Amino acid sequence: MRGLMVKDICLMKGQAKFMLLVLAITVFLSYNTDGTFAASYLVMIASFLGISTISYDESDNGYGFLFCLPVSRSQYVAAKYLFNLLLSVAAWIAGIGVTVIIWLVHPGESGLTELLITNLFFLPVIFLIQSLMQPTMFQYGSERGRIVLFVMIGVIVAVCYLVGKLCELTGIDLSSWMESLSQYSVGVILLVFILLSAVILLISVPISVKIIRKKEF
Amino acid sequence: MLKMNQLRKNYPDFSLECNMEVHPGCITGLIGKNGAGKTTTFKAALDLIHLDGGSVEFDGKNVKHLTGKDKEKIGVVLSDSGFSGYLTVKDIAVILKRMYSDFDKEKFMARCNRQQLPSDKKIKEFSTGMKAKLKILIALSHDTRLLILDEPTAGLDVMAREEILGVLREYMEEKEDRAILISSHIATDLENLCDDLYMIDNGRIVLHEETNVLLDEYGVIKADDTQYEKLDKKYLLRRKREEFGWRCLTDHKCFYQENYPGLIVEKGSIDEVIMMMIGGERL
Numbered sequence: 263m264r265g266l267m268v269k270d271i272c273l274m275k276g277q278a279k280f281m282l283l284v285l286a287i288t289v290f291l292s293y294n295t296d297g298t299f300a301a302s303y304l305v306m307i308a309s310f311l312g313i314s315t316i317s318y319d320e321s322d323n324g325y326g327f328l329f330c331l332p333v334s335r336s337q338y339v340a341a342k343y344l345f346n347l348l349l350s351v352a353a354w355i356a357g358i359g360v361t362v363i364i365w366l367v368h369p370g371e372s373g374l375t376e377l378l379i380t381n382l383f384f385l386p387v388i389f390l391i392q393s394l395m396q397p398t399m400f401q402y403g404s405e406r407g408r409i410v411l412f413v414m415i416g417v418i419v420a421v422c423y424l425v426g427k428l429c430e431l432t433g434i435d436l437s438s439w440m441e442s443l444s445q446y447s448v449g450v451i452l453l454v455f456i457l458l459s460a461v462i463l464l465i466s467v468p469i470s471v472k473i474i475r476k477k478e479f
Numbered sequence: 480m481l482k483m484n485q486l487r488k489n490y491p492d493f494s495l496e497c498n499m500e501v502h503p504g505c506i507t508g509l510i511g512k513n514g515a516g517k518t519t520t521f522k523a524a525l526d527l528i529h530l531d532g533g534s535v536e537f538d539g540k541n542v543k544h545l546t547g548k549d550k551e552k553i554g555v556v557l558s559d560s561g562f563s564g565y566l567t568v569k570d571i572a573v574i575l576k577r578m579y580s581d582f583d584k585e586k587f588m589a590r591c592n593r594q595q596l597p598s599d600k601k602i603k604e605f606s607t608g609m610k611a612k613l614k615i616l617i618a619l620s621h622d623t624r625l626l627i628l629d630e631p632t633a634g635l636d637v638m639a640r641e642e643i644l645g646v647l648r649e650y651m652e653e654k655e656d657r658a659i660l661i662s663s664h665i666a667t668d669l670e671n672l673c674d675d676l677y678m679i680d681n682g683r684i685v686l687h688e689e690t691n692v693l694l695d696e697y698g699v700i701k702a703d704d705t706q707y708e709k710l711d712k713k714y715l716l717r718r719k720r721e722e723f724g725w726r727c728l729t730d731h732k733c734f735y736q737e738n739y740p741g742l743i744v745e746k747g748s749i750d751e752v753i754m755m756m757i758g759g760e761r762l
Contacts, residue, residue: 264577265574265575265576265577265578268573268574268577269562269563269566269570269574272566272567272570272573272574273563273565273566275570276565318563318565319563321563321564322559322560322561322563322564323557323559323560324560324561324562324563325560326522326525326527326557326559326560327555327557327560327561327562329525329526329527330525330527330550330553330555330557330627331550331578332547332548332550332551332578332579333547333550333578334547337547476529478522478527478528478529479522479527479528479560
């Protein structure tokens, strides 16, 4: 499994210049945006880079050869999840780092603690992105997978909108329910989000393993 | 060492059914025209496709259940697959070091250097021949017991092919219990290398024979209609209508040479045997 992770790191080396450029853009844009931009932008870029390692593996029927190496299909999936999570978490930490440095140089309206807490909410978002992205990429391949992923995100947004509308029509007061959450501390809410997203991530892994085991190369 | 029992794989427009065995100490060749089922057979042997029937065993263990340690004993070259073209030879050395417990990085880099494979250039920028050489060097980079090589010499010139075939012979001489399963569209490569040959056509094994038997005892008879009528046909495997009469394939060349003076009986090359087995009419 370590070999597979090393392979992905080697593939990422080719993107080093691009990553430095992205970091420079992040620093530049973070000056004029709110304190969540850096982490969200870098996490998004890291997710796309993660997808690109799957594209590299698929190109020229590369999977066939990879599964002749001393690794199982489940180890491949585990390595891919681990690598992409580490990449996203590293991007998230870098984003928080950029936010903190910019705040120290140029303090904004929000306090640093508030900024950090807001940024912590990206951790469950990372888990959810990976939970959705990985099985989609394995099932449809990186090219079609990207389109399917955007469609899925669209469907999720549409479902949320419809639920909201239905609640309005049926007289269910969502806003009071949201307000009732404020009785809990931010820490508790964050912990619940992290746990929920981690559970979804853990469910996603065996789904991806099943998908990749079914495939022929 | 490698055994395929009643292997069956069905596609909408193609089906594969074969039995095959690769013994320790032997180089076994698989020959057949494009689309005959060679690559499908290799993929079945490597558990890259799901079978509709039968099984494949390596050292008595179903290939579906091979562990990482078991897979370390197998070196592979696939005709249509390899490491990502965005990696370099240096990257591959680092990856293989993490993959195989007995990978010798220095030896691998020295071999790549000898083959003039640049270590810092991306593989996608390599020529076809360079890519083929690299694939073989990767398969030979760790201590394996079995090499499964699908068209390993494709794209190589005569000199490079001979060099690679020499490396494969050396590999076999190093340890007695090693084996190779190899396919090639260049029959002469296999003629000079393999101990036994399987011939595949349209997903079926049409011939399995030891190479020396094939070269010594198989022959092609060229007979006009009168000669053909008088021939004892019990040792004829295939026949084909020609302008001069009949071209026939036999696995008892000496029988016809001794009993039919004046009859043209030629030594059968592997290419001719393939052409007759596939293109000829069964008697």
